[in-house]
Amino acid sequence: MSLDARRLDGWIPIRIYWEEDQPRIDWCWVGRRRFTEPFLDHTIDACLRLPFANLFRPQTPVGLLRQRYEVSPGLSPQGFIFHMSRCGSTLVTQMLAALPENVVISEAGTIDSVLRASFRDPHLSDEERIDWLRWTVSALAQSRNGEDIRLFIKFDSWTVLDFPLIRRAFPEVPWIFLYRNPIEVLVSQFARRGAHMVPGAIEPELFGMSSREIATMPPEEYCARVLARVCEAALTHHQTCGGMMINYEQLPEVSWTGITEFFGIEVSDAQRETFIRVAKRDAKNPMIEFESDSQSKQESASEALREASARWLLPVYDRLQAARSGDLAS
Amino acid sequence: MPIHSCLKLPLTFDPRDLQSDLNLILDHEWVRHFNDRYYEGEWSGVALRSSEGASGQLYSNPLEDELPTDTPVLGRCPSLQRALAMLECPVKSARLLKLGAGARILEHRDYNLSLDDGEVRLHVAITTSPLVDFYLNGNRIVMNPGECWYINANLPHKVENRSDSPRVHLVIDCKVDDWLRSLAASAAADITSPSDSITYEDRRPSCPDALDRFCSAVFEDVALQERLRQVADKELFIDLVVRVGEENGFVFNADDVREAYKSKRRDWIERWV
Numbered sequence: 001m002s003l004d005a006r007r008l009d010g011w012i013p014i015r016i017y018w019e020e021d022q023p024r025i026d027w028c029w030v031g032r033r034r035f036t037e038p039f040l041d042h043t044i045d046a047c048l049r050l051p052f053a054n055l056f057r058p059q060t061p062v063g064l065l066r067q068r069y070e071v072s073p074g075l076s077p078q079g080f081i082f083h084m085s086r087c088g089s090t091l092v093t094q095m096l097a098a099l100p101e102n103v104v105i106s107e108a109g110t111i112d113s114v115l116r117a118s119f120r121d122p123h124l125s126d127e128e129r130i131d132w133l134r135w136t137v138s139a140l141a142q143s144r145n146g147e148d149i150r151l152f153i154k155f156d157s158w159t160v161l162d163f164p165l166i167r168r169a170f171p172e173v174p175w176i177f178l179y180r181n182p183i184e185v186l187v188s189q190f191a192r193r194g195a196h197m198v199p200g201a202i203e204p205e206l207f208g209m210s211s212r213e214i215a216t217m218p219p220e221e222y223c224a225r226v227l228a229r230v231c232e233a234a235l236t237h238h239q240t241c242g243g244m245m246i247n248y249e250q251l252p253e254v255s256w257t258g259i260t261e262f263f264g265i266e267v268s269d270a271q272r273e274t275f276i277r278v279a280k281r282d283a284k285n286p287m288i289e290f291e292s293d294s295q296s297k298q299e300s301a302s303e304a305l306r307e308a309s310a311r312w313l314l315p316v317y318d319r320l321q322a323a324r325s326g327d328l329a330s
Numbered sequence: 331m332p333i334h335s336c337l338k339l340p341l342t343f344d345p346r347d348l349q350s351d352l353n354l355i356l357d358h359e360w361v362r363h364f365n366d367r368y369y370e371g372e373w374s375g376v377a378l379r380s381s382e383g384a385s386g387q388l389y390s391n392p393l394e395d396e397l398p399t400d401t402p403v404l405g406r407c408p409s410l411q412r413a414l415a416m417l418e419c420p421v422k423s424a425r426l427l428k429l430g431a432g433a434r435i436l437e438h439r440d441y442n443l444s445l446d447d448g449e450v451r452l453h454v455a456i457t458t459s460p461l462v463d464f465y466l467n468g469n470r471i472v473m474n475p476g477e478c479w480y481i482n483a484n485l486p487h488k489v490e491n492r493s494d495s496p497r498v499h500l501v502i503d504c505k506v507d508d509w510l511r512s513l514a515a516s517a518a519a520d521i522t523s524p525s526d527s528i529t530y531e532d533r534r535p536s537c538p539d540a541l542d543r544f545c546s547a548v549f550e551d552v553a554l555q556e557r558l559r560q561v562a563d564k565e566l567f568i569d570l571v572v573r574v575g576e577e578n579g580f581v582f583n584a585d586d587v588r589e590a591y592k593s594k595r596r597d598w599i600e601r602w603v
Contacts, residue, residue: 007552015597017597017601048598051562051564051567051591052555052567054594055571055591056545056549056555058549109601195602
């Protein structure tokens with residue numbers, strides 16, 4: 001199919017898939033719609049309800065992403081959000097997305113597919129993945145209405161393990177890592193698990209484990225070890241690349257007292273009011289009022305979860321806390 | 331879901347009363363239909379309710395939202411007034427249309443006139459004959475005097491009056507509201523004879539390749555994209571894709587579109603599988 005990169009205004013790459021070992025891109029019409037849903041996939045779901053968007057999806061080689069990048073590079077990222085999962089990261093992105101000048105890309109499946117493409121094709125070099133990542137971000141990060149000028153990206157929780165590659169693709173972009181008391185994260189994940197909490201759903205090698213190993217591993221241990229790897233990675237890169245550590249307990253105030261400043265944004269009084277309004281809603285379900293559920297989560301933890309948390313996660317949690325105090329002290 | 335191309339609604343009118351009103355209309359009040367490229371012989375009409383309230387105004391802009399006004403002709407026709415009063419939905423225009431003996435209307439489509447468009451055209455037969463052939467999408471529909479029909483005028487239709495007397499219908503364009511929807515639903519549920527409703531049958535040949543080629547053509551044509559984005563209802567959209575494809579030289583049928591639609595949906599839903 002011939003499709004001109006210049007005609008891609010209003011189209012975004014929603015999926016990478018493999019056809020006869022060749023990577024291809026599935027494009028979706030989003031028009032001028034802002035990404036205000038908690039996750040980009042939700043925005044895409046909403047766009048696909050238009051029959052045109054579902055049926056007319058150009059499916060092209062990856063090369064078109066490059067052409068698109070060359071014709072229209074899009075906005076440059078102004079802040080990256082990494083996180084432990086279930087720790088308030090969606091609340092932060094929802095606040096940022098509430099301001100019309102911000103484009104927030106939240107847990108885009110295409111970005112995750114690019115980063116994990118090396119599992120699909122072991123011959124893929126880091127340089128190729130870096131190119132794909134830049135092109136994908138560029139295609140997602142187009143200004144859609146002229147008013148949007150700043151770009152923020154929240155990655156999937158496990159993406160922090162690919163931090164060095166992201167850093168090479170986008171040096172200098174300020175980043176934060178959100179974390180939370182591990183027992184609360186585990187309780188939340190056990191109530192409804194994310195992809196990285198389902199053994200095998202994400203390649204176990206990414207977490208330094210083997211398929212054989214995870215087959216017999218108790219789920220509490222698997223989840224705790226995956227979360228520990230995520231936190232360890234954040235700590236390691238924090239030492240060399242100076243991100244900002246944020247504990248769930250600092251939310252929501254830290255959004256307008258710390259994060260925005262760290263990302264280099266000035267917040268007007270009116271914008272702070274907007275943040276406060278967003279903070280009152282439950283980020284993933286705006287119909288429900290947000291309230292901290294730390295206490296109930298602490299109380300409902302099973303013995304096995306407590307043990308796994310103490311063994312695998314509490315030490316790294318303490319180090320995260322110490323790193324954060326170090327930030328504050330410096 | 332089949333789209334009903336037409337439905338006999340559970341509303342009946344006394345044809346003799348309506349016929350007696352026809353005698354109150356003067357010969358010169360019948361004006362020739364404006365669309366003279368589409369008919370042969372006599373095709374004329376009188377407006378009963380129109381946006382400007384003039385008896386000679388046969389055409390009301392279907393997109394216009396102003397309230398219509400009764401014309402002087404309706405003022406002197408009590409049975410037609412009673413007939414219109416039976417409609418509880420908003421009536422945008424009402425006309426009497428007369429197809430002279432031996433006259434015919436060539437096959438054509440009207441646009442934005444179906445239950446899914448929010449505005450429909452209803453026909454009440456007043457004088458007719460078994461020698462009137464009304465074809466909708468290739469199927470002959472018999473509308474007897476006093477019966478009220480919903481006709482999906484988006485589908486191709488044509489009429490030929492082979493009898494030796496004029497055929498007159500009361501043709502009403504109205505907004506679809508809950509009342510009309512429930513009337514249509516009960517008509518659809520109540521179908522006893524096949525001629526009461528013929529579902530839309532696509533006679534185009536299957537050709538998924540032509541649909542693929544049409545999709546590629548659409549990606550290169552921003553105006554076509556814009557046109558195809560206007561429809562939010564899936565079934566109407568499928569119909570539109572078939573039609574626009576054909577206009578651009580790509581012939582495929584609605585099932586081809588339905589299959590492709592399902593497969594694209596699946597690609598997205600099963601993206602992690």
